[in-house]
Amino acid sequence: MDEDQSAEETTFVVDEITTVIKEAVESTIGNHSYQQNKINQWMSNIVESSLSQLTKLGKPFKYIVTCIILQKNGAGLHTASSCFWDNTTDGSCTVRWENKTIYCIVSVFGLAI
Amino acid sequence: MDDDQSAEETAFVVEEVSAIIKESLESVIGRSSFEHKRVCQWTSSVVEQSLFQLSKLAKPFKYIVTCIIMQKNGAGLQSASSCFWDSTTDGSCTVRWENKYLFCIVSVFGLAI
Numbered sequence: 001m002d003e004d005q006s007a008e009e010t011t012f013v014v015d016e017i018t019t020v021i022k023e024a025v026e027s028t029i030g031n032h033s034y035q036q037n038k039i040n041q042w043m044s045n046i047v048e049s050s051l052s053q054l055t056k057l058g059k060p061f062k063y064i065v066t067c068i069i070l071q072k073n074g075a076g077l078h079t080a081s082s083c084f085w086d087n088t089t090d091g092s093c094t095v096r097w098e099n100k101t102i103y104c105i106v107s108v109f110g111l112a113i
Numbered sequence: 114m115d116d117d118q119s120a121e122e123t124a125f126v127v128e129e130v131s132a133i134i135k136e137s138l139e140s141v142i143g144r145s146s147f148e149h150k151r152v153c154q155w156t157s158s159v160v161e162q163s164l165f166q167l168s169k170l171a172k173p174f175k176y177i178v179t180c181i182i183m184q185k186n187g188a189g190l191q192s193a194s195s196c197f198w199d200s201t202t203d204g205s206c207t208v209r210w211e212n213k214y215l216f217c218i219v220s221v222f223g224l225a226i
Contacts, residue, residue, distance in 0.1 A: 039191045047195035055197055062203070064177060064222050066194035073188035076149055080156035081179040082164045090175070109177050111224050 012091030012110040021095040021106045024050045033101040034071040061110040070103045125204030125223040134208040134219045137162040146214040147184040156180045174223040181218045
């Protein structure tokens with residue numbers, strides 16, 4: 001019982017993190033349309049609020065949060081990422097979100113200390 | 114003398130990493146135009162090649178490499194990242210590259226083990 005609990009506290013739980021990110025994006029962008037002058041602020045809000053929620057989880061991890069916001073304009077976009085880490089302890093999670101005028105892709109990488 | 118050398122071997126050197134990324138981009142994409150079918154392949158090749166070169170440096174780091182390729186179409190794109198790490202030992206480097214038809218943004222995050 002104790003061992004399961006401590007394993008839970010030190011692993012990268014994808015569902016937990018997905019929820020944190022979705023909340024951050026919804027509360028920042030919600031139904032707004034793409035506005036050039038507000039984008040910078042939105043991006044900072046999303047990454048900062050995600051990171052502060054993640055650190056509040058109190059797990060022994062270093063985190064990297066990246067966010068991409070793209071205007072829906074017909075342009076093609078591709079992203080990829082590759083990681084050189086410890087497979088047993090580290091993990092990542094990507095959340096794709098959209099509304100009528102914006103695509104938003106947030107990735108979180110968690111690396112065990 | 115010895116101290117400087119070992120500091121160099123265990124620090125995240127931005128110029129070195131930047132050079133590796135630029136080389137990967139030039140060799141994979143070069144002057145090609147945005148071709149929907151090939152872009153997937155390019156993003157994978159860029160991240161894998163970069164990661165391979167980085168791991169050859171044999172430094173005590175975990176790496177995360179992300180790559181975004183976007184068609185030049187007038188759409189707005191913003192990208193941001195935030196990191197929760199050890200600022201004395203960890204570092205990141207972002208390379209923005211473009212040709213006539215596409216933009217490419219590659220970010221490398223290095224976290225000391």
